[in-house]
Amino acid sequence: MAKEQIYIANLDIDVIRKDIKNMHLAVYPPTGRIRLAAPTRTDDEVIRLFAISKLAWIKRQIKNFKSQARETPRDFVSGESHYFQGRRYLINVIEHDGRNKVEIKNHKEINLFVKTGTSKPEKAKVFKEWYRKELKAQIPEIIKKWENVMGVKAHAWGVKHMRTKWGTCNTIEKRIWINLELAKKPKNCLEYIIVHELVHLLERSHNERFIALMNKFMPKWRAHRDELNKLPVSHTDWGY
Known part of the structure; x- marks a missing residue:
């Protein structure tokens, strides 16, 4: 190539x-x-x-x-907005003597518990690992569902920070990777990306056959793609 x-x-x-x-x-x-x-x-x-x-x-x-909306860099202070599964939340930074953790308080707020004096990079790391844990909890059920629908099998999957793609697929090793940023997006957008990568196990290229398979398995995939691309993106550039 x-x-x-x-x-x-x-x-x-x-x-x-x-x-x-x-x-x-x-x-x-x-x-x-x-x-x-x-x-x-x-x-x-x-x-x-x-x-x-x-x-x-x-x-x-x-x-x-x-013209797509951009998120400004996050400072991890109380009252700041953060996205999770497509919903906008305000965070409450709570200093305490226990371990650092993140908990959803209600449909509008997220509590970030940190030790007194925790730096911004450390707060960001706590939030990032929470995103990773939550995203990894969603993925297995979605993969299993679509493996059964498509008749394919991913040998492995993982989550990682990617700068230019929402997902990737190693068709030789049958391993898919999901962008950590998808923890912020609606579940249907995550599902679309997983379907997209699983379809690559049937067709490596983005050709007519690939599009036909996407149309077959997920007829509304274009709507999900457009929704994903219209949502606010991080101040670090992402794409798919």
């Missing part, structure tokens, strides 16, 4: 040549990274003309992503 880049109308477009039948164009949030997949032997000028024909669409997608 060869990778190159072309420059058209002040836009950098990544070109990936691989064993597919048709060209595919995608623009990824949050910054509008552009990727054009083309059959291996496609003439350079054909690729260039295809990209030019899609310029208006590309620019619309980039404009939409740039």
Whole structure:
């Protein structure tokens, strides 16, 4: 699979040549990274003309992503808003002598218990590990459900901090990874990403067959994708 880049109308477009039948164009949030997949032997000028024909669409997608809401950096102080499973909460920072922990108080508030003098990075770490624990608690049931529907089996899965993707799939080892940021998003968005990665066990590429399988297993996947891409994203850029 060869990778190159072309420059058209002040836009950098990544070109990936691989064993597919048709060209595919995608623009990824949050910054509008552009990727054009083309059959291996496609003439350079054909690729260039295809990209030019899609310029208006590309620019619309980039404009939409740039207007997407962004979360400001978190300070982990009382009254600050944080997201969990698509819901906005206000946190109460409570200093005590016990262990650091996070507890949901009600549908509007989350208590962050920390030892006196805990630094902002330490508070952030406590919150991050709570997110990790909560996300890991959701994933097994969703994976099992969709493995049964699709007739596939993921040999392993994990959660990690990723800068540019909501999820990834190693099709050789049959291992999927889920972005920790999905702990903040609605459960249907998490489920969409898991389905997306499991479908890669049936089709590695984002081609017509992949789309057909997504349509078969999750007919409303585009709505879930659009919802995910319209939600506020972290001040650190994320995309899928």
